[in-house]
Amino acid sequence: MEQKNWNLLDEALGLNNNNAKPWPLCGRFVLVEDCVDTSAAFVLHQILKRSFSSHPSSAVVFLAFSHPFSHYDRVLRKLGCNLAAQRDNGRLFFLDMLMLQCPDEGKANHDGLASVFEQIERVITALHQDKKFISIMIDDISFLEVAANGSSNDVLNLVHYCHTLTSDSEYGCAFIALDHKDIYLNGDRTAVMLEMEFLADILVKAEPLATGLAKDVHGQLMVLDKETQHRHGVSTVKTHNFHFKIKENGIECFYPGTKI
Amino acid sequence: MADSICRTLRDGALEGELAPTLTIKDSLASPFAFHVFSHILLQLSSHVIAQKSQSQGIVIVALSRSPSSYTSLLKMNGMDVASSNKWIHILDCYTDPLGWKDKARKSANVTDPSQQISLATSSYKTVKDVDKLFLVIAELGRGLVGENKARFCVAIDSLSELLRHASMQSVAGLLSNLRSHDQISSMFGLLHSDLHEERAVAVLEYMSSMVASVDPYHHSADGQKGCLESSLYDQNFTKGKFNVRFKRRNGRVRVTCEEFKVEPGGISFSPVSSVDGTVIAGIVPKVQFNLQLSEKERIDRSNVVLPFEHQGNGKPIQIYDGRRSLEESNSEANPISSGKKEDSAMGEIIYFRDSDDEMPDSDEDPDDDLDI
DSSP states (O other), X not given: OTTOOOOHHHHHHTTTOTTTOSSTTTTOEEEXXXXXXXXXXXXXXXXXXXXXXXXXXXXXXXXESSSOHHHHHHHHXXXXXXXXXXXXXXXXXXXXXXTOOOOOTTXXXXXXXXXXXXXXXXXXXXXXXXTOEEEEEESOHHHHHHHTTTOHHHHHHHHHHHHHTTSTTTTOOXXXXXXXXXXXXXXXXXXXXXXXXXXXXXXEEEEOOTTOOOSSOOEEEEEEEEOXXXXXXXXXXXXXXXXXXXXXXXXXXXXXXXXX | OHHHHHHHHHHOOOTTSOOOEEEEEEBTTBOOHHHHHHHHHHHHHHHHHTTOSSEXXXXXXXXXXXXXXXXXXHHHTTOOSGXXXXXXXXXXXXXXTTSHHHHHHHHHTOOOOOOOOOSOEEEOOOTTOHHHXXXXXXXXXXXXXOSSSOEEEEEESOHHHHHHHSOHHHHHHHHHHHHHOTTEEEEEEEEXXXXXXXXXXXXXXXXXXXXXXXXXXXXXXXXXXXXXXXXXXXXXXXXXXXXXXXXXXXXXXXXXXXXXEEETTEEEXXXXXXXXXXXXXXXXXXXXXXXXXXXXXXXXXXXXOOTTOOOSSSXXXXXOOSSOOHHHHHTTTOOGGGGOGGGGGGOOOOOOOXXXXXXXXXXXXXTTTOXX
16 A cells, blocks of 8 residues: 555645545545536546545445446446445445436425435445545536436526535545536536535646647646635645546556656 | 725714725635624624624624634634623624525424524525515614614625625615614625626725725736646735725725735734835845845935034034035125135135026036037
C-alpha cells in the first residue's frame, strides 16, 4: 500500500494522503467537468480503482446513467480492479438507472427524483451500519436531466440532497459527479453547471489542448481544490494543472513540457 | 468597509424604520461571499454576546450549509457553543428542504442519523412555502428574545437557494416582511449573482440598504478561456475586491472599495490604497535600474534637510520670496542688509525692488516690448 505509484491526479485529489482520513474524499463533493473533445470518464475510473484498492473500508454507491455495469467491469478490469468481485463483497452498489424515466410533471405520482434519492439513502443507511466510508458516484448528470424530463430544478434538488449526505452530522460521504460542460453553453441553461460549481469542494476540468489534438497528449486537466472553511480551520485554494495521456491500462499524468 | 457594515448591522433599526439589510453577492470568478458572510456573522455574534448590539439573538436560516458547519465555525473562533442556545438558533432548511428524507424515513421507519448538534436547531421541510417560512423565522426569534421590544437579527445563508425553490415575488415578499417586522433589528443574506437573471439581482439590491459585492481581482479577458491560466486563477482565489454600496435614509449613496484576502484563519480586509502601489509596481516594465523607492529610502528622503532652509538652529525659517518680509517693513523700509552691520566685512547685496506690483521672478519676458 505504501509503494503505490501515485500519479499527479491522485495527488491533486489528495488520494495519496492516507493519514488524514480513512478515505480522503470523505465529506467532499468532487465535480468532474468534461467536454465533447475530451472525455473525463477516466477520472471516475481512477477514483473507483483507488477507492477499492487502497482503502479497505470504503464502499461505492454507483448511479449509472450512461453505461451499463458490463462496460465499467471491462474498463476497470484493465486497470486491475475486479468490479464484479467488489459487488459480491458488498463494496460496490451498482444502481442501474439507464432506463429511468420520471413521471411527467402534473401526474399524480410526480415527486421529481425523490424516489432515486430514497434508493440511495436506503443503501447508505445499510452501509453506514457496517462503518464503511461511502462514496456516491453519478456517472452522468446530463442523462439525469434527461430522466427528469429536462427539469434542471429536479436535478439540482437531487444534487443538493446528495450533498447533504456529505455533511459531518449525517453520513460524511464523498460525492462524485460527472457532467458535460458544453451542453450548457447557450445562455440561460448555465444555472445547473454554475450552481454545482458553487457547491463543489473539488472541481476537475478536462479540456483539449488549446493547440489541438496531439498524439502524446490527450488533454489537460485542472484540479481546483477549494478547501472549505469548516475543515480544520483551513481555507486555502490549490490549483493543479497538468496534461494527461490515456493508456490501455491506466493514465499517465505529467506537467506540461516534461514529457520526453 | 467591512467594519462599517458590521457597525450598521449592530446598531440595528430605528423605531419606525425598516431594518438595515445587507446583501452579499459574489460570482463564480470569486466565490467568497460565504467567507464574508461568516466574518460578519462572527463579528455580530461577538457583539451580541457582549450585549453591545441592538439585537439580542441571531436566527440563521441555513439553506446551503449544514448546521454542524456553523457549530464548527463558532467553535473554531472560540465561542462558547454550550451557552449559545440563548442567543443563536439555526433554522435548518439544508438537511431536508423538500421533505424527501422525512417521507423515506416514515415509510421505512428509520431513525434520524443526526448526531449531537450542539447549536439549537429546528428543521424546516417545506422550503417552497415561503409564507410559512416567515412565520417560523419570526416565531424562532420571539423564542430567543422574548415577547417584548427586544430585537433579533436574521441571517439567510443563501438567497440563491431560496430563489431556486420559490418565485421571485414570494422571496421579495419574505424579505420585505422581515425588514418591516418590528422585532428584527437587521438582516443579511448571501446571493450568487451569476445564477440569476439580472432582474432578480436588481430586485434584491433594491430591497437592501447595503450591497456588498465580492469581485475578482483580475477579470480574465475572455471568461472561460482564461480558466486554465493558473497564475491568474491562483490570484483570484486568494484575494479580490470588496465593493460596498451604502444607501442612506435620505437617498444618498456611498460607494466604497476595499481589498480582501483569504487566509487560513478567515478573511481579512485592507484599504485598497495600500495595495495600489504593488499593482503599479507590477505594471512598471522590468528594467535594469530601480524605479521604485524602498521603505528605507523613502524615510531617508524625507529626512534630508534642503539647502537654504537653516533649520534646527533656533531661528525662524526665512526663505526670501522677493518681497519685504513683515519684520523689515516694521523697521521702516531699511534695505534688507541694514540690520547686519557687523557682517559688513563679508560683502553684501543690496537690492531694491522697483515696485510692489512687480511679481517676484515673473515669467514675463523682460524684453517683450523691444521693437527690433
